[in-house]
Amino acid sequence: MISVRALTKRYGGVLAVDDLTFDVPAGRVTGFLGPNGAGKSTTMRMVVGLDRPTAGTATVNGVRYADLAEPLREVGALLGAEAMHPARTGRAHLRIGARSNGILPARVEEVIAEVGLEKAAGRRIKGYSLGMRQRLGIAAALLGDPPVLLFDEPVNGLDLDGVRWIRALLRGFADEGRTVLVSSHLMSEVQLVADRVVIIGRGRLIADADTDEVLRGLGGPRVRVRTPRAQELHRALVERAAVGRTAPDELEVTGLSTTEVGDLAHALGVPLHHLAEVEQSLEHAYLALTQDSVEHGGHHSGRPQGAVA
């Protein structure tokens, strides 16, 4: 378990992490979400002792990283900017990490096999593809067989096979009872793999809940309906639910079922050309929750629940 308590990090005038408190429980995959610059990487770096908190604490199984007797056996991390000497082979990189932590060379071969790098392990890192580097970084995180694992944007730049592999790997770690914290921008990915999500914006906590709970918080089912008389249907719906106009002939209704929308249209004599429930996505929940905390980037043009002008 990872425990973050009133964690704060200030870089000069920038408040990167602002009084953050949350837990990452064992046996589950916890997704760590937030816009660019929200403070995800900074938080993760503080958990593994690469950055010193301005205030507050981050502990792994109750102990601060700096006080862990054998840190590599307690927590493993893939944090993106790993220093890898390009002229070394993948195997040599892992052996150096193992030796300096009292880990036997046989374990190096185990992690190489675990991440599927058997063929590439003898090659120099400078010739590795992005996916191979990610695998090597994960192998390094696994060296001490730690019960707590952190992955900062592990699927960045990976192809579909790589993404699916990471997903299965994270699931497997959690099923083994490990603590897994994974940051990502790919909401659909997070939705597929995360049992829980911690969402932050501008360094502050926005949500900390089960993925299902976050999806339920969207205000009930969402229904898409197409009709040539959208204006008329809209007028009737808007008294009963949240309605957005997504195209001249298309509405999105939150809070009513397809049956209710269909019956209402029928009562009005409005013909329907399409009526279906839209699967609730973490992306929608995320956009709704982070609306006010986007640090970079423009508005969300794809937002589904905008009011009709």
Ligand SMILES: Nc1ncnc2c1ncn2[C@@H]1O[C@H](COP(=O)(O)OP(=O)(O)OP(=O)(O)O)[C@@H](O)[C@H]1O
């Ligand atoms: N070493 C540093 N020195 C100064 N400012 C920093 C440093 N590291 C991070 N920051 C600032 O802290 C804030 C949080 O950055 P951080 O990298 O933690 O965000 P993030 O959520 O990981 O973003 P991204 O999704 O882009 O990876 C940003 O405003 C960033 O500019």
Ligand SMILES: [Mg+2]
């Ligand atoms: Mg980051």
